[in-house]
Amino acid sequence: MPWDTQRAAAIIETHQHLDGAALPVLRALQQEFGYLPDEAVAQVAQALNLSRAEVHGVVTFYHDFRREPVGRTALKICRAEACQAMGADDLAALARQHLGIDWHGTTRDGEVTLEPMFCLGLCSVAPAAQVGERLIARADWPKLEEALHKCRR
Amino acid sequence: MPSMTRIYVPADSAALALDADALSAAIVAEAGRLGTPVEIVRNGSHGMHWLEPLVEVQTATGRVGYGPVTVADVPGLFAAGWIEGGSHALRIGDPLQHPFMARQTRWTFVRCGIIDPLSWDDFVAQGGGQGLARARALGATATIAAVTASGLRGRGGAGFPAGIKWRTVQETAGELKYVVCNADEGDSGTFADRMLMEGDPLALLEGMVICGLSVGARKGFIYIRSEYPRAIEVLEHALVIARAQGLLADCDIELRVGAGSYVCGEETALLESLEGKRGQVRAKPPLPAHKGLFGRPTVVNNVLTLATVPEVLVRGAEAYAALGYGRSRGTLPFQLAGNIRFGGLFEAPFGMDLGELVDQIGGGTATGRPVRAVQTGGPLGAYFPRELFDTVLDYEAFAARDGLLGHGGIVVFDDTVDMARQARFAMEFCAAESCGKCTPCRVGSVRGMEVIDKILKGHEVAANLALLEDLCNTLKLGSLCALGGFVPYPVMSAVRHFPQDFQRQ
Numbered sequence: 001m002p003w004d005t006q007r008a009a010a011i012i013e014t015h016q017h018l019d020g021a022a023l024p025v026l027r028a029l030q031q032e033f034g035y036l037p038d039e040a041v042a043q044v045a046q047a048l049n050l051s052r053a054e055v056h057g058v059v060t061f062y063h064d065f066r067r068e069p070v071g072r073t074a075l076k077i078c079r080a081e082a083c084q085a086m087g088a089d090d091l092a093a094l095a096r097q098h099l100g101i102d103w104h105g106t107t108r109d110g111e112v113t114l115e116p117m118f119c120l121g122l123c124s125v126a127p128a129a130q131v132g133e134r135l136i137a138r139a140d141w142p143k144l145e146e147a148l149h150k151c152r153r
Numbered sequence: 154m155p156s157m158t159r160i161y162v163p164a165d166s167a168a169l170a171l172d173a174d175a176l177s178a179a180i181v182a183e184a185g186r187l188g189t190p191v192e193i194v195r196n197g198s199h200g201m202h203w204l205e206p207l208v209e210v211q212t213a214t215g216r217v218g219y220g221p222v223t224v225a226d227v228p229g230l231f232a233a234g235w236i237e238g239g240s241h242a243l244r245i246g247d248p249l250q251h252p253f254m255a256r257q258t259r260w261t262f263v264r265c266g267i268i269d270p271l272s273w274d275d276f277v278a279q280g281g282g283q284g285l286a287r288a289r290a291l292g293a294t295a296t297i298a299a300v301t302a303s304g305l306r307g308r309g310g311a312g313f314p315a316g317i318k319w320r321t322v323q324e325t326a327g328e329l330k331y332v333v334c335n336a337d338e339g340d341s342g343t344f345a346d347r348m349l350m351e352g353d354p355l356a357l358l359e360g361m362v363i364c365g366l367s368v369g370a371r372k373g374f375i376y377i378r379s380e381y382p383r384a385i386e387v388l389e390h391a392l393v394i395a396r397a398q399g400l401l402a403d404c405d406i407e408l409r410v411g412a413g414s415y416v417c418g419e420e421t422a423l424l425e426s427l428e429g430k431r432g433q434v435r436a437k438p439p440l441p442a443h444k445g446l447f448g449r450p451t452v453v454n455n456v457l458t459l460a461t462v463p464e465v466l467v468r469g470a471e472a473y474a475a476l477g478y479g480r481s482r483g484t485l486p487f488q489l490a491g492n493i494r495f496g497g498l499f500e501a502p503f504g505m506d507l508g509e510l511v512d513q514i515g516g517g518t519a520t521g522r523p524v525r526a527v528q529t530g531g532p533l534g535a536y537f538p539r540e541l542f543d544t545v546l547d548y549e550a551f552a553a554r555d556g557l558l559g560h561g562g563i564v565v566f567d568d569t570v571d572m573a574r575q576a577r578f579a580m581e582f583c584a585a586e587s588c589g590k591c592t593p594c595r596v597g598s599v600r601g602m603e604v605i606d607k608i609l610k611g612h613e614v615a616a617n618l619a620l621l622e623d624l625c626n627t628l629k630l631g632s633l634c635a636l637g638g639f640v641p642y643p644v645m646s647a648v649r650h651f652p653q654d655f656q657r658q
Contacts, residue, residue, distance in 0.1 A: 019447065022429030023412055027379075048429075061431040061588075062412035064379055080341030081528055082564045084578070085491035086519070118415060118532075118582070120380055121344035123564065124202040124489060124496030125167050133382065137170035 001032065003039045008032075012047045021048055022058050026065060035066040071106040071113035073151040075099075075144065076130040079116045082123035086138075091127050092116070094141045112148060157190045158236050159211035163266070165198035165351050166383045167344075172224065173206040179224040180208070183231055191236075197352020199248050199266030200498030209248060212238040218248040256514070258476065259500050260468070260484050261308075261345075261461045265352035271390050273398050276355045284463025285400070288363045291466075296367045297323060300462060303470035304482025309335055309418070309455030310530065310559035310635075312481075312548045315462070318452055321442040322368040325450040330370035332361050332404065333427065333446060333453045336377040336384070337411055337418040340531025342490040342562030346456035348498055349486075350377070350384040353460070354391035358406060360459035363466070364452055365404030373406040374446070376423050379413055415532075415586035419634045420453040422588055433588045434634040455560070457486060478504030481547040481558075489515045491528075491564035501546075508542030511565060522567035526575075526651065530559025532582050533639035535646035536566075536575065557642055572651035577605040579643040583636060593628045594637025600624060601644065611657035618648065618655060 001007075011032055015024045025048065029040050036059055045055045059065045077083075077092045099107055099114060106113045122128035125137035131147035162168070162177040177193055184191040201207060207220035208230075217238035219230060226243060233241040245251055248266070268275035276282070288296045301316025322330060334357065338346040350357060361373045377385055388408050395401050409427060411417050417426045421435035424446050445451025461483070465473045473483045481503035487510060489496045494516035511517070511527055518524055526536045534557035537544065544554055551558040566575075580601035587594045601624055608617045625641035632638040648655055 018407075020427050020429035023426065024409065027410060027412060054430075057431050058429070061433075062414050064411075064413035080582075081532060081575070081578070082342045082491040082562075084575075085564060085566045085570070117380060117413075118586075119339055119341045119343075120166070120170075121338065121347040121384075122167055122170055123342045123344055123491060123562070124493070124498075125170060125205065126491060128170065135166055135170035135383070137167060 001034065003033060003037050005039070005043065008040065008043055009047070012044065016047055022050070022055065023062075026059060030065060035069050037067070072111050073132045073148060074113050074115055074130070075148065076115045076117040077139070078118065078120055078122070078126070078128040080119045080123075082119075083127040086126040088127040091129075091139060091141065091144075095144060098141065098145070111152060157192050159192050159194055161194045161196045161209040161211070161216070163198045163206060164195035164383070165205075165348060166381070167198055167202050168206040169383060171205050171221070175224055176206050176208070176222060176227070179227045183227050187231055189231070189236060194269050196268065197265045197270050198348055198498075199254060200262065200348065201248070201251065201253050201495070202497035203495050204245065207245075207248065210235050210238060212236075214238065215247055218245045218251070219243040220245060253495060253497070253499070253514070257500050258484050258502055260464045260473065261457050261486050262349065262353070262498065262500050263464055264356065265348060268353065270352050270354055270387055271394060273355070273394050276353075280467060281355055281463075282359060282400070284466040285359050285363055287466040288366060293323060293367045293369070296363065296466065299466060299470040300367075303465045303473040304477065304480075305458065305461060305465060305473065306481070306548070307455055308457035308461070308485070308560065310340075310557070312558075315454060315458050318442055318454070319364065319368050321440070322370070322450045322452050325443055327369075327450045329372070329447075329449045330368055331446045331449055331451040332364045332368070332370045332373035333424070333451055334361055334373065334375040334456060334459055335418065335420060335423055335453055336375050336381075336456050337423060338381075338456070338560070339378060339415040339418045340533075340560055340562050342528065342564035343488050343531060343560045344490070345486040345488050345498055345561065347381050347384050349456055349460050350381070351387050354388050355395060355400070356463060357456055357460045358391060358395045358400060360462040361406055362400060362404045363462050364454065364459060368450075368452055370452065371404050373404055374427055375406060375408050376411060376417070376427055377408065378411045385410060415582075416588045416634070416636050419636065422634070423453065424451065431588070433590050436633055476502035478502070478545060478547045479549055481549070485546070485558075485561045487546070488560075488562045489565075490562060492518045492520055492567050493563075493565045494519050503545075503547045505546050506542065507537065507544045507546060507563075508539075510546065510563060511542065515563070515565065518565060518567045520567050522569065524565055525568040525570055526566045526572060528564040528566070528575075528643065529562065530557030530642075531562055532579060533557065533635055533642060534559050535642040536572065536650060537646070538650045541650070555642060555646060557639065572647040572654040573605065573609055573657070576644045576647040577602060577609070579640055579647075580605060583640040587636060591632045591637055593631035594640075597624055597628045597637065598640065601628075601640075608655055609657055614655065614657060621648065
């Protein structure tokens with residue numbers, strides 16, 4: 001969804017009463033718009049009585065926050081040690097090769113963005129991945145491909 | 154008309170990631186087709202993850218488990234008469250009698266897997282709420298004394314005595330105080346917090362309320378990582394239930410979701426993040442117990458620490474303190490992860506040795522190859538070779554061997570692992586997650602990657618290993634928190650215990 005100042009103001013208003021509201025506000029905005037453009041930083045700074053530098057600092061600190069639009073579905077593959085022990089590096093290499101993108105890249109059709117992540121807490125059923133909302137244990141490329149296919153439909 | 158049969162299909166993330174939702178739907182559909190009335194309960198996981206999804210049927214003689222069950226198995230299970238506990242290749246009998254469960258000593262996870270995590274009645278029927286009643290009867294000071302006497306130490310990894318922390322906050326004057334639950338379980342190989350929050354979330358809330366009453370805090374926060382969507386969902390529901398039942402009358406609790414930062418698991422970075430700032434580590438002192446969240450006296454405890462307190466009060470501090478080894482009292486929920494045959498959660502008193510846990514309980518590797526290395530304590534913990542498998546599972550025994558027991562995560566690697574690459578990854582992870590406050594961590598981790606890259610290319614190996622050790626000492630001594638301070642453990646343990654992997658041509 002393109003940036004909408006009024007919609008954003010409504011979202012900010014539902015969270016801004018919270019103590020230390022910046023993270024909940026930014027999370028909610030990203031949930032709605034998919035990413036946090038410059039307008040978001042300015043508007044949040046204004047609403048929370050913070051400087052734009054402070055809000056920019058928060059947005060750029062956390063891996064979850066994105067400054068650019070991303071693909072319709074996020075494919076996240078765990079890169080942490082327990083998953084490495086079960087072949088996560090090879091799985092990630094296969095995913096990059098099949099999708100033709102590197103980490104943080106988005107496929108040309110705008111469908112899939114590939115994100116590294118560190119730990120889904122599925123370390124006993126590794127390697128772990130997440131396609132959209134769906135968690136995948138003992139992941140291999142066919143499982144990921146099937147899950148991505150379901151998201152396209 | 155046949156009576157309704159209760160079937161448990163776990164909704165723990167591990168089960169969901171192995172298609173438990175589709176399985177649940179398939180069971181309902183097949184039951185409907187056969188005209189067999191069933192009621193599905195979505196419980197947590199018992200922790201036998203190699204058997205997930207582990208489905209249990211409530212029979213006249215108790216619960217009978219079947220696992221791992223796939224959608225394709227469902228018609229066969231009905232045909233085998235599983236509604237009456239009929240025999241089938243996947244039948245494991247009463248899950249609690251399974252050797253993996255029977256060998257455990259459960260305190261923290263006493264209800265996990267057994268109850269419907271979002272049923273107040275189940276929670277109460279299985280002893281929930283009794284810890285809080287006990288705390289009210291004892292009063293604040295005696296409750297804290299009991300927590301201290303139990304020997305319970307912070308389960309997040311640092312192992313600081315919980316009772317002493319609580320007493321410090323209780324004795325610090327302040328109109329406003331906070332209880333903060335650290336649910337930012339970011340260590341690879343750990344999932345106990347997640348399982349507890351998904352399988353018995355009300356126990357955590359009860360523990361937080363006990364803490365609040367004891368130290369004089371009327372407000373609590375749970376800071377949970379965004380990578381745990383299921384746990385977030387369960388906790389949101391649990392908070393609604395707890396509020397409706399009056400559990401939160403004296404100390405309300407708010408759930409806050411992180412935004413993907415490992416260092417926010419460090420308590421002062423977590424507090425900064427809760428305040429809406431960058432998750433940068435604070436210098437200590439002041440301790441959070443004196444000046445914590447928004448500058449107020451604050452208890453910051455891990456999920457497991459808080460969730461264990463009710464059970465300690467119910468069964469008695471002496472009974473908990475009677476378990477364990479050395480200064481590590483009670484039980485630790487160990488997490489068996491990575492390349493392991495029987496992965497899952499195993500709660501046991503401190504005092505077993507590492508080899509027992511990996512070989513006997515974990516059954517060695519999943520790939521069937523020899524175990525070469527084990528990393529305990531997350532990405533900042535040391536890699537141990539088989540020669541150190543006699544190390545006792547105790548905070549001090551691990552520290553004495555330059556290791557880290559941490560949050561109890563055990564990650565197993567087989568003999569295909571390249572330890573120089575693991576050392577490089579430790580530096581890469583530190584570089585990606587450094588908050589940037591301390592130069593040795595921010596810059597040193599990047600330099601560490603570069604030095605290891607040179608070693609990997611066989612470039613002046615001896616000189617670069619010396620440089621790496623020097624760099625690690627700088628990181629160890631010159632960092633405020635455990636991220637920069639402990640990353641030398643995985644790196645140097647790899648160098649020390651697996652030197653052949655670094656001798657590149």
